[in-house]
Amino acid sequence: MPSILIKNAEIVTMNEKDEIIRGDLYIENNRIIDIGQSLDYQADKTIDATNKTIIPGFIQTHIHLCQTLFRGQADDLELMDWLKQKIWPLEASHDEESLYYSALLGIGELLQSGTTTIVDMETVSHADFAFQAIAKSGIRALSGKVMMDKGEEVPYGLRERTSVSLQESADLLEKWHGKQNGRIQYAFCPRFVVSCTEELLTEVRKLSDRHGVCVHTHAAENRGEIALVEQETGMRNVVYLDHLGLANEKLILAHCVWLDDEEKSIIKKRKVKVSHCPGSNLKLSSGIADVPEMLQQGIDLSLGADGAPCNNNLDMLNEMRLAALIQKPVHGPTAMNAKTVFRMATIGGARAVGMDQEIGSLEAGKKADLAILNLNGFHMYPSYGVDTISRIVYSATRADVETTIIDGEIVMEHRLLRNIDKKTVLYESNKCISRLMKRIERLNQ
16 A cells, blocks of 8 residues: 655644644555654655645444435435335335445545545345445445334335344344455444334344444434334333443434433433434424534534435535534524534544544544545635634535545545546446336336
8 A cells, every 4th residue: 555645734633632733644554654744754655735624534424325326316205204105115126236336326425525434324135235335435434234124114125034134234244344454344224213123123232242343223313203113112212222222332323303301311321322414304304403412411423414315415514514504593603613513523423433543533543534625716715814624614515625535545536536437337326226216116006
């Protein structure tokens, strides 16, 4: 792996002192070796980053790569209708090729907007092909097949036998966990309480404990979903998950829009991680999570775009801006300031995946996961006297991301992806969604 010396940059470190320095950054193998001024290393590649800004790569803790192909196919619906009418039938129609290109389509978008790590939830079948796309692309990912063994309205092709769901998940873990120099990790992904039996969730807890891997699921996203869980279990989402022993530091909960005080207390006490998805929550009319209160209580929060059909983009810059803005009318203009949101997108995400000693900030010894931004467009000026992080959170766009480096490898340079053929992916994506839509039409005849 070639060494890289990045010269003359503004470096947003996100270290304990929140230092922003001007200087150089040297990468050898897959790690940051040194950060400072006028570094004198003989590197295989030197990047002149004069007037550019280096940031830690964004870490998105809730993504559905399997849904990227469905962008625009499920607009203007609330969660349960969105799932039953559109998303579940589309996921059930996936084949190996369509899942592969759906994943590459999403990853291409993520890399071009500076995201270097994702927590991904796939669909029930063909998940191996999403892992193949992850391996090819160079992105860092915790991913797993979705698990669904309950629900009369779950379509054929998604509802599994409990034993099959568990075995297929364990097989994928054995095949992919720790691969690509540890860049790929497995996470067990029961979809949500509504679609999972108690037996499945209990076994997932045991498997997570045995292998030391994360569990990634949805919770308290929508009032209708909460009502279903209470009707079936007599408990709210987080209380029920805690009852089963799943509430611990390895649990990543997406959304958590409608938590009550007891659930917040459990999340804090058990060190559960919460992924806030403002774009998705707004578009599905799910609500606005009380993120300022959760932060005040010391709950670990990070950010995710969710899936393309409930957000229509996977851009962390967009999610940061939304996360900051939507709280201000209720909590005041100082709520969710730029630094708080930027921290959720970087080191907060690293804590969520248990890798804050490896990624999430730019420090000597950490993995070289970073993005180089060109903040010199009309929309970024004037810059005089303006805080760099505020400029990024409130003004920057994905087009400002010039270079993305993951695990010491340049995966995008001058906005050109190294491992993904854009022309092929765009062509195959259209071809695949056309095939899936026709498959659904035949089934509905």
